[in-house]
Amino acid sequence: MPDPSTAEAAPPRYIEALNRALTDAMEADGAVTLMGVDIGAGGGAYGVTRGLYERFGAGRVLDTPIAEAGVLGAAVGAAMAGLRPVAEIMYVDFITVCLDPIVNQAAKLRYMTGGGVRVPIVFRTQSGAGRSGGAQHSQSLEGLLAHIPGLDVYCPADGRDAYDLTRAAIDADHPVCLIENRRLYGKRHPGWERDPLPPGKARVVRDGDDVTVVTWGRMVHETLDAVAAMEGGASVEVIDLRTLVPLDVETVRASVARTGRCLVVHEAVEQFGPGGEIVAQIAEHALFDLDGPVRRYGALASPVPYSPGLEAAMLPGSDGIAAAITAVLEH
């Protein structure tokens, strides 16, 4: 997929990779149809869909009123009737107003009909705290979605995956929640020339022997920063899960079998959060590989506070990650 024309000197920004993936998917298949609030003429709240309205027209890039439950329900119907909708939820926090079409309709319809329908639909959304978005614009809710059988959950951490996972999500014949990270939109990440990986395949971002850190999304970069800044030269393996569902337990298990120690890092709240699944998978299947406790490091059990100092205290960051790695190593 990285053909010569896209393997330019500077890798595209994450947001450009998303835009390119949408463009390429729309070029490749006339059934791909975008819908969402301000995604058309306005180009999207953050500009992800910029230019698509002009290129593909109002019939394939549908601006909608602020009626997300209706829009997503319509996307479900459109998917069953032959389109491949990509419906945007401007912030993942807003799934609270439109969860039924995701959870009770899209996720279940193929199963409930005994395979009688396909629901090829992408729920595009984004999260990303740390900029005083306030409690209703800062949540990381991928754990809720990952708990619902029938939904894939993809969380690209860099430009390459932004492109590949968007294409994979649109190509899939089942519903996918694609959770972008808005604090990565403006970033150019190395690795654009990488071969694409499919969903369900984790990526070892950094090799190491002493401890395995399992993470995804923006926390991949926070973890790399933490490791780079750590004294003492512990050898840290960093795994980017890329997709929570499907979950690549094998790669995690193989790494932990070597390192004997594990830390799971995520931006979501720790309490009943997605990290529990990964810890549980290890505790259930790799307990005797462990030389020390497997730990989670996520956000505190609090709504996201507005004030920067409070927010920093609530969210995981590179300092905290470094401390958590050290704690796991020292145990």
Next chain:
Amino acid sequence: MPDPSTAEAAPPRYIEALNRALTDAMEADGAVTLMGVDIGAGGGAYGVTRGLYERFGAGRVLDTPIAEAGVLGAAVGAAMAGLRPVAEIMYVDFITVCLDPIVNQAAKLRYMTGGGVRVPIVFRTQSGAGRSGGAQHSQSLEGLLAHIPGLDVYCPADGRDAYDLTRAAIDADHPVCLIENRRLYGKRHPGWERDPLPPGKARVVRDGDDVTVVTWGRMVHETLDAVAAMEGGASVEVIDLRTLVPLDVETVRASVARTGRCLVVHEAVEQFGPGGEIVAQIAEHALFDLDGPVRRYGALASPVPYSPGLEAAMLPGSDGIAAAITAVLEH
């Protein structure tokens, strides 16, 4: 609280305990106000609120149209303005149509206002699969709610707790999700004469030395059935968590420190489900107490199928629990 007059020979049914708790709370405080679809003149889909409309009138037992998001939003406003609403969501599956008032409003308002408001509200709902309710009427979604800071989550497993946790939920000055189990409604459980326990306190339902089973809701009874039927006389400790938030990690940890083995059982889907939190708490803080892997046993990662045989294959039941206990013991 169990005064002589209520300590009758046959314990009340679970549903009667709920009804009595609502009645007593409404008698005790004129601000307690019920609202929901068909809870008034109709007495509730399952009869939990029967008689309350006649006793307290239409001003305190409000029938509503099928508009759950509006009703719950109104409950939030009413709570901030001095009432103590108990809002019913007929099935926990329907939180998908009304999650915003729960997650983005009720759960966060006190925090977001720096303590400026109190939101004393109870979201009453019920779950309980295994009777071919189909994929949209059979989910166990307590894990979603437990992941949201600001929400308490109570799951009474017997009549005593049905009463006590309902009273505690209504008395709390913060939002509580009270998840009843409809397959327990008709049951009379021993232990009605027990002293009430507060939320956040787990209950050791059965003492044992070889393995700890942590569970809640209807699975408490399935576990007891499994243990009763098990051959070989393994000594199984059974803990009913009663409330997921607050979570009584201490009782679990102390038990596991003794038994060295642990199984978490829940009716919810295992994948990214609530069991992960409990396993993770043990793996993080009690790893070296373990003599074997800590395991989860929950529902398969599937929408709940309608056909009884499929549903039985998907849900945890006493046979499966017995097998899981045996597996944990044998490891």
Next chain:
Amino acid sequence: MGADSSEGPAVADAGAPSRPGVVDPPGAPVHARPGDLERLLGRYGTMARIRAFEEAVGRRFRDGDIHGFVHTSIGQEAAATGACAALRDGDYLTTTHRGHGHCLAKGADATAMMAELFGRETGTCRGRGGSMHLAQADLGILGANGIVGAGIPIAVGAALAARSAGAGAVAVAFFGEGAVHSGAFHEGIGLSVAWQVPVIFACENNHYAEFTPSEGSWNGPSLVDRAASYGMTAISVDGNDVFAVEDAMSELVAAARAGEGPAFVELRTYRMGGHYEGDATPYRADDEVERWRSADPLARARAALEPLGALDRADALDAAAAAEIEAAVDEALAAPYPDPASVLENIRA
């Protein structure tokens, strides 16, 4: 959806106070002209099949062959039959927890439907869905739904896809009058108006939402005024007159096919049974039910067939329907349950 009678007390014996009555039933015969005989017999046959199906459902439920919640549509056969008569292959519909009639009228096979209710591998959904999730994509039946209102935006989306496909197909959303208060109704209707897609909102007003009478309970406008306020054609018809329904729907469907956008129709009818099988309906007066019995959609069709001398043919259709459904029940009861090992099939595609 109803009481789990095996384990909890049913609501059936609730002593609900009396409630405001509902409107009087319309009782005239179906308005048919002589040339309509064959068409009327066709519609009567469909209604008879739905009636026979629902009656069998009631019996099999009481016998324990139907495992989950089940809601029948006895008394509402003309709405399903008349509305679906206005549709053709390629058109879509969504329906509700009370959707057996719509599925049959759109062409679903009674044996496969019954097998679905019995949870069998040969069911329309291979036993995975049950009554509340009946669906058959190749017939355009995009599903019954257990979430009130949820099918409305789904139909809007199907209509959007139909418009994109350009073959003139339409979508119909069936729903009860209880759904109009939901956000899904408002958002779905709003989108249909914004996009001007070919969808018909067919609201079966059977006067009750569960145990609550819909008239007079919530104030607010009539169903037609409510829908018209969004800026679309909105009409109300006698939903127990199969021709009245068919004629009205045919007009609305033709306009939608011609690109004139969405429309709404209220089908005034009555739910003769309980909300769910097992509901003893303490919340409504017996004489109300009796009064509506005189407006039975099948009886009214027979009243039109009588002067045409076709009652014997109607009897034959009744007999054929009874035989078909009996055979369907037998065949479905003999069908295998799904293999439990297949429980994880079809979660992803």
Next chain:
Amino acid sequence: MGADSSEGPAVADAGAPSRPGVVDPPGAPVHARPGDLERLLGRYGTMARIRAFEEAVGRRFRDGDIHGFVHTSIGQEAAATGACAALRDGDYLTTTHRGHGHCLAKGADATAMMAELFGRETGTCRGRGGSMHLAQADLGILGANGIVGAGIPIAVGAALAARSAGAGAVAVAFFGEGAVHSGAFHEGIGLSVAWQVPVIFACENNHYAEFTPSEGSWNGPSLVDRAASYGMTAISVDGNDVFAVEDAMSELVAAARAGEGPAFVELRTYRMGGHYEGDATPYRADDEVERWRSADPLARARAALEPLGALDRADALDAAAAAEIEAAVDEALAAPYPDPASVLENIRA
């Protein structure tokens, strides 16, 4: 809510195609009689304070003192001022992401509000909420809201509680015209009608929802027709004429206090700034903004004050507002940030 300009490309430079224009502004002076002078000066003073506050917000945002998303209400001061002038202590309101004006007009302290925007411990919400979650329960301000439409049912519930309390209090839900398509609007309004509670739905039609003009985009009825269809009083007033707003609101509020149930008012106004601070508004024509500048609510109040010979007093109010807000900014900037160790306070009560 807007671009995180520090890290992603802002939408500001999007080359959006031209869109249909919006309605022409109403430009007449506020309609005041001589006896109204003191009242008009009072209202003018509030509007001047809101204007000064919002302008300071813009400056402080550009200087980096305001941390999150922020949406100002320049051009909409008459709506907030006139509407809140009809309220008294004990009444409730809910507002939106664009709620500074409503909070000030209902009596919130500018210093505490500014401190909140700066994330300080002395803020109305101790720095936990920020602009989108401003609240002050003792003034009946039940919160700004980051979820479009969410405040509507909350106000309905407050009105329910007010009715139970029996002291004649009312609740006002402020929201933008973009919210009327949401399920929350429909369900909230529907409940208010069902329950007949004392709530006023105050819809500020500033003609844009983010980057999308609201006129002509979604078809459907006018705001007033939409609301009237639920069976409540629904009126539209010139939202840039502070007296027109106050008079209309006073009537609706009096009726609500008297037990006549909910009502709706459209306040026609215009958002002079961008959707959020930093939005360069490529989606609208400069001349449209210029035309609306002639309808500036403060200018129109001044035009009424001029013949009354009170312009100097208006100038004094401007100066006082400027001084108050400047002091508020200084005091708020000097206030401490919350102690990070307090991050887990007030999650449960």
